[in-house]
Amino acid sequence: MFNSLSDRLQGTFDKLRGKGRLTEDDINVAMREIRMALLEADVNYRVVKGFVAACKEKCLTSEVMESLTPSQNVVRIVLDQLTQLLGSTESKLVLAQNRTPNVIMLVGLQGSGKTTAAAKLAYLLKRQGHSPLLAACDPHRPAAADQLATLAGEIGVGVWRGDVKDAVQVASGAIRQAVDHLNDIVIVDTAGRLQIDEEMMQEAVDIKAAVKPDQILMVVDAMAGQDVVNVVSTFAERVDFDGVIMSKLDGDARGGGALSVREVTGKPIKFVSMGEKPDSLEVFHPDRMAKRILGMGDVVGIIEQAQQVADQQQVEDAERMLREGFTMDDYLSQLQQIRKMGGLKKMIGMLPGGERMLQQAGGQMGDEQIVRIESIIRSMSKEERLKPKKINGQRRKRIAAGSGRSVQEVNQVLKQWGEMNKMMGKMRQMTGAAGMGSKKSMRQMRGMMRNMGMGGGVGGMDLSALQKMYGGKGGRKF
């Protein structure tokens, strides 16, 4: 819904085309746009003020890179500044070596996602070879302990819920339980509390005093508004947390709160939480976050998202495709992958300049096209899907009637398939028999194939080309 910063600045600077230098006035105009972009991203007002002032200073004094246009130069400076402020990657949990069990405590407002984050963290630690125990220390919200117990059951981690109504006692009980059952890490999930609720804040302090956590993590909702500053500064003052988990980043919130938190408390963002599944706790990348805050798309994010969707099955599929050729069923499954990733629109929207592209295309670039192709493929028989070359005029007519589309559209789908199949043939020659065995080459191939599927298939979007264009120096070019 918001234009990205780069698009906005582009508009401002279009008027200045041909100018080799920017005057202070020009920069003031640009800073105004940056201010608005940051405010729209929910960066705190005071933080914005300081940040914009610092950026302006830099713009006026820094070296101008000649290869970039004025607007690109400004954005580069802003982006660098923002990335720097967001801090380095510190997604490590600092745990005392000589202590068993280590204790991690989670705090935050109601509904920020603590319980979910606790389960995700437990899953992450379990995969790293630890044996975590989840402690359900929320006696206030009805069924909070049940929720944690269910999630713990799903990921195969132990849970301690105690039978008392006192959170402090439950927490201490969990430590004893961990000692008895050889769990090396206890994750303490606490109740959600408002920072102005004195009683509840005291409870958090008491839990902290009782279990002496190695790490206290505060869970902050990516959608949080201006008020997040008051929230985190109070929490920092009272319970003094060590780092932040940003939750609900799978939505389209810009997450400007991350910058506010960092600025106000100086605490690092350790993890970002991207969805409902237990494995969706990810490392925090300041550069990506900076781009997200400025509305510049997240190329790397898409690629990772695509990787996430791919699973073992697809590796096998890739192998089979190389052996036996590309079938209509493969085409279908690729289309479904696009849908899984949130549809074409979302993916394009995540690319730099994508929002602009969507606007230009109007309603043309809808996901309806995917649905149409799907319906056509689904109207083919099993045999036809395996050997699309068999599809003659009569069959085409039947498929068109079956899917409710025109024969021309069926032809188009067949043509697209033909192109993909041709590419697959080339690849087969390229890789030869030697590459077939190793897993690494398989993975590369899988990536290539996925890109092809999208590129050849829908709306003429070639993701691999885009990837090349933007990859590596995504921040500089847009």
Place this chain on the structure above:
Amino acid sequence: MGLRDRLREGLTRSREAISEIFYMGGEVDEEFWEELEDRLVMGDMGAEVAMQVTDDLREQAAREGLRTSRQLKEALAQRIAGEFAHAERDPFRDLPSCVLFVGINGAGKTTTVGKLAGVARSEGRSCLVGGADTFRAAAIEQLQVWGERAGVEVVTRERGADPASVCYDVIERAEREGCDLVLIDTAGRLHTSPELMRELQKVVKVTRRRAGMPVSVVLVIDATTGQNGLAQAKEFNEALELDGLVVTKLDGTAKGGIAVAISHDLALPILRIGVGEGIDDLQSFDALEFSRALVGEGEGE
């Protein structure tokens, strides 16, 4: 404590913040306007709305010769109040009625349903609660605890069941037993997930088709939400044709300014606001009162 006092108390922090600038010497100069705009932005009103409001107020002040802080406060309250859409009908009082609660994860849907059921029960209305959040772990149990507290029965199915079927069940049961008010809790979902939004569309469709009584779909939104709140509301509205909003967690220091933007942009009335933990802290919404409390009218002269 009267309703108004509670509301005021809930909004104290934000009121203080805005009031503060009216104290300063009473001088209305450039700095005053800038400060005012800043304050509105800090209340999550959004930079654009804040600018517009300030500019309008400025013009009005010049036109009508408003000079004192009292006059300006009242004018500002009126201006903000004018941004809200009005409710034609209160789906929690005008019975029979069926209300579906939707929203993102952690907005406070289940708690809101629990509280509203308690209020309905204490006011002597027959009420039935449907637990259509069959996805989140222990959501059903959470609702059942609320049901027990309120003395209201909860109709639900096991975790993982089709949420639309729960709606079907609860409405059938309500009609059979002559129940006037049906409240249905749904699973939280992000507006950016097309699959989950489609599922919700189906739930709403089934409910609308099945129910003999008027069905309202209400978006529950957290007052601490920033500018993304508008995107959420737009997506939900597009998919489900919302009938109103419930704004929760206004008792922190959050100002809930995003509610102004949502109500204005989508012409959605705010039906209830949550200003505290207690069951009675879910109150009817009065635009002018809300705006006055926000601005701090009538104090500090």
